[in-house]
Amino acid sequence: MSEVSERGLGRELIGALHELARVKRLLVALDFDGTLAPEVDDPEQARATPEARAAVLRLLGIPNTRVALVSGRALDSLEAVSQLPDTALLVGSHGIEIRLDSPDDSLSLDTSELKRVDTLNQVLGEVADAFDQVWLEPKPAGFALHTRLATEHNSRVAHLVALSEASAEIDDLTVRHGKNVLEFSVRSTTKGDAVEHLRGYTKANAVFYAGDDVTDEDAFVALQPHDLGLKSGTGETAAAFRVAGPAQVAQVLALLAEFREGGVHEQ
Numbered sequence: 001m002s003e004v005s006e007r008g009l010g011r012e013l014i015g016a017l018h019e020l021a022r023v024k025r026l027l028v029a030l031d032f033d034g035t036l037a038p039e040v041d042d043p044e045q046a047r048a049t050p051e052a053r054a055a056v057l058r059l060l061g062i063p064n065t066r067v068a069l070v071s072g073r074a075l076d077s078l079e080a081v082s083q084l085p086d087t088a089l090l091v092g093s094h095g096i097e098i099r100l101d102s103p104d105d106s107l108s109l110d111t112s113e114l115k116r117v118d119t120l121n122q123v124l125g126e127v128a129d130a131f132d133q134v135w136l137e138p139k140p141a142g143f144a145l146h147t148r149l150a151t152e153h154n155s156r157v158a159h160l161v162a163l164s165e166a167s168a169e170i171d172d173l174t175v176r177h178g179k180n181v182l183e184f185s186v187r188s189t190t191k192g193d194a195v196e197h198l199r200g201y202t203k204a205n206a207v208f209y210a211g212d213d214v215t216d217e218d219a220f221v222a223l224q225p226h227d228l229g230l231k232s233g234t235g236e237t238a239a240a241f242r243v244a245g246p247a248q249v250a251q252v253l254a255l256l257a258e259f260r261e262g263g264v265h266e267q
């Protein structure tokens, strides 16, 4: 019997994890909010569950195994809430900001991008001010308009107004829909681009990716047949497997760590 409870995880998922754990170099890429961390009202208060954190730390200690967080958060925010050692690779702003082993890449926007971020700030700031419990989270290349605590009506109208006014003012705007959030960015990189970048950087033979939100679908679509995609929670997905939420994601990660620690990696 495994030291981690396998209860509730399907036999197929357990078999796929067992197979994945055997590859020579493995990349474990994980979304943060809704996947490692349960959703909360204040994004700064979000933390991975103790079980998810323990499993991530365990994976970080296994040879030939790299762990990356791939988040929509700004990189600074991701560093603050994830509190992981430097050996964890971090991707913020849906792939726009990347912290690898030699962190030297501060994001530099060109003059035209900076101007568009300024315009976005003005337009979206006015929308946020016009609705109760609607607020703006700044990011290096754009903003997230949060509506989690707003009424359903205000949330819908705020999103519509923001979308129409921002698109009228700014060309080539990237808009991402998330959970109680609408995100606007002047760069269009996706989590799928990030997974491909990380795959090359880590020279991984296979990738495990877990995520819960619409933007994680870009990452699931970028997976290859020998990779494993795990959707956390409800909603349509291209991932091959699904679990209920962060508690089960932690269970899966612990099992993957256990298989990889105990197994023989391919040479």
Ligand SMILES: O=P(O)(O)OC[C@H]1O[C@H](O[C@H]2O[C@H](CO)[C@@H](O)[C@H](O)[C@H]2O)[C@H](O)[C@@H](O)[C@@H]1O
Pocket: 031, 032, 033, 034, 038, 039, 040, 041, 042, 043, 046, 070, 071, 072, 073, 074, 137, 144, 146, 148, 178, 179, 180, 181, 183, 213
């Ligand atoms: O890609 P992720 O790591 O899942 O980040 C997506 C967004 O997460 C944060 O917002 C979401 O989580 C908050 C905390 O639980 C919640 O209050 C909010 O309603 C969610 O949308 C973060 O604030 C965003 O910047 C991220 O893009």
